Amino acid sequence: MKLYFYGGAGEVTGVKYLLEIKRGSKKINILVDCGIVQGGREQAEENYREFPFNPKKVNYLFVTHAHIDHIGLVPKLYKDGFRGKIFTTPPTKDLMKLVLTDSYQIFEKESRETGKEPLYKKEDVEQALTLVNTVDYSEKQKLEDEIYFKFNDAGHMLGSAIIEIWASGKKIVFSGDLGNAPTPLLNPPTKITEADYILVESTYGDRVHENRNERKEVLENIIEETFSQKGVLMIPAFAVERTQELLCELNELVVNHRIPQLPIFIDSPLAVKATEIYKRYPEYFNKEASKLILGGHDLFRFSGLSYTEQVEDSKAINRILPPKIIIAGSGMSAGGRILFHEKFYLPNPKNCLLITNFQVRGTPGRQIIEGNKNVKILDEEVPIRAKIASIEGYSSHADQKALYNWLDNFLKPVKHIWTVQGEEKSAEALAQLVKDHLGIPASVPKKGEMVEL
Numbered sequence: 358m359k360l361y362f363y364g365g366a367g368e369v370t371g372v373k374y375l376l377e378i379k380r381g382s383k384k385i386n387i388l389v390d391c392g393i394v395q396g397g398r399e400q401a402e403e404n405y406r407e408f409p410f411n412p413k414k415v416n417y418l419f420v421t422h423a424h425i426d427h428i429g430l431v432p433k434l435y436k437d438g439f440r441g442k443i444f445t446t447p448p449t450k451d452l453m454k455l456v457l458t459d460s461y462q463i464f465e466k467e468s469r470e471t472g473k474e475p476l477y478k479k480e481d482v483e484q485a486l487t488l489v490n491t492v493d494y495s496e497k498q499k500l501e502d503e504i505y506f507k508f509n510d511a512g513h514m515l516g517s518a519i520i521e522i523w524a525s526g527k528k529i530v531f532s533g534d535l536g537n538a539p540t541p542l543l544n545p546p547t548k549i550t551e552a553d554y555i556l557v558e559s560t561y562g563d564r565v566h567e568n569r570n571e572r573k574e575v576l577e578n579i580i581e582e583t584f585s586q587k588g589v590l591m592i593p594a595f596a597v598e599r600t601q602e603l604l605c606e607l608n609e610l611v612v613n614h615r616i617p618q619l620p621i622f623i624d625s626p627l628a629v630k631a632t633e634i635y636k637r638y639p640e641y642f643n644k645e646a647s648k649l650i651l652g653g654h655d656l657f658r659f660s661g662l663s664y665t666e667q668v669e670d671s672k673a674i675n676r677i678l679p680p681k682i683i684i685a686g687s688g689m690s691a692g693g694r695i696l697f698h699e700k701f702y703l704p705n706p707k708n709c710l711l712i713t714n715f716q717v718r719g720t721p722g723r724q725i726i727e728g729n730k731n732v733k734i735l736d737e738e739v740p741i742r743a744k745i746a747s748i749e750g751y752s753s754h755a756d757q758k759a760l761y762n763w764l765d766n767f768l769k770p771v772k773h774i775w776t777v778q779g780e781e782k783s784a785e786a787l788a789q790l791v792k793d794h795l796g797i798p799a800s801v802p803k804k805g806e807m808v809e810l
């Protein structure tokens with residue numbers, strides 16, 4: 358059996374692992390995730406290149422969750438000849454449709470501007486989705502003779518999974534992205550106790566989340582400050598998961614009168630649709646959240662909150678006098694409606710930009726959080742005079758301590774752990790920690806590297 362690290366190796370995004378299982382004269386190829394590389398122009402170019410494997414020869418694709426860095430190239434995989442089966446959870450299937458429909462429209466728009474062939478088209482998205490089979494959590498299933506798999510709750514976003522694969526007498530665990538428990542909505546990542554090999558995410562492999570316990574108080578303080586300054590609080594947020602988690606927190610602050618009344622806008626058509634999908638799956642939430650939802654509480658609606666789907670409504674937000682809160686995508690300020698608000702409000706010191714998720718290298722969000730005085734937004738140099746705040750405790754990724762604790766559940770002997778989906782520094786730090794304290798061989802794979810299992 359061979360394992361190829363085609364993406365997510367020494368980098369956070371572009372996740373793609375190929376497992377090649379030899380069965381007599383036949384080879385069975387399982388791809389785990391097929392994500393887009395995010396970041397600057399160079400990274401964007403990489404997505405247009407040919408796959409480093411033959412998509413026609415991939416028999417199965419397992420999808421851990423519906424973030425674009427894990428699913429963004431699935432339609433391209435179809436376009437380039439993949440006709441195998443895709444397995445994922447029911448919510449991930451719905452979210453894939455939403456996210457990929459949004460992404461092909463972005464590529465078509467880009468293509469109209471640059472004259473370049475789009476990465477994929479509507480038909481590729483539609484056809485790729487016809488290949489999806491859904492599986493529930495915690496059910497061990499047979500894929501082929503002597504090959505089994507199981508999806509387990511990863512607690513990272515709705516429907517996210519840790520995938521276990523049994524083949525050739527060995528067991529490999531793909532962590533996907535692991536959640537940052539406890540969260541307002543989701544369960545903690547499932548504890549797995551057995552594996553020969555583990556691929557573990559390491560986005561925050563070198564850091565412990567600050568403000569972990571006080572995150573809600575910090576959010577409360579930032580909102581109160583915005584209110585007293587009569588400023589605008591901008592929160593760039595991914596439309597899926599980050600927005601819904603923030604809504605739950607804001608809901609609680611509003612209902613319990615912990616913050617003054619001020620208008621809150623969810624300025625993202627994608628977030629509106631994603632929230633509808635969230636409402637369909639109360640059984641996927643943690644006990645407290647599902648009890649509230651099943652009891653008729655709408656966690657995603659409260660006094661002062663408006664969803665703006667239409668462009669006109671989005672523009673009208675500017676006419677509302679501050680104080681106000683605007684939550685919009687994209688989460689890394691690399692596109693979406695947040696850009697219009699940033700261009701307008703970043704130059705004013707009364708305003709605040711609050712970052713609640715990881716900012717990939719090369720994105721405008723990374724430049725902002727690194728303290729740049731200007732940032733290029735919509736082809737204009739925008740001076741940053743607004744306050745820049747960050748609450749890492751809201752990240753949807755486990756921190757170093759939580760990753761270590763999750764790995765500590767495995768009973769020895771694990772043969773090898775690869776730390777993936779993190780920049781070199783954080784992936785190396787986690788690998789070192791595993792070697793030093795768990796006594797398990799660990800390393801950061803090189804992109805394109807193959808290992809024999």
Ligand SMILES: [Zn+2]
Nearest residue numbers: 422424513534
């Ligand atoms: Zn993710």
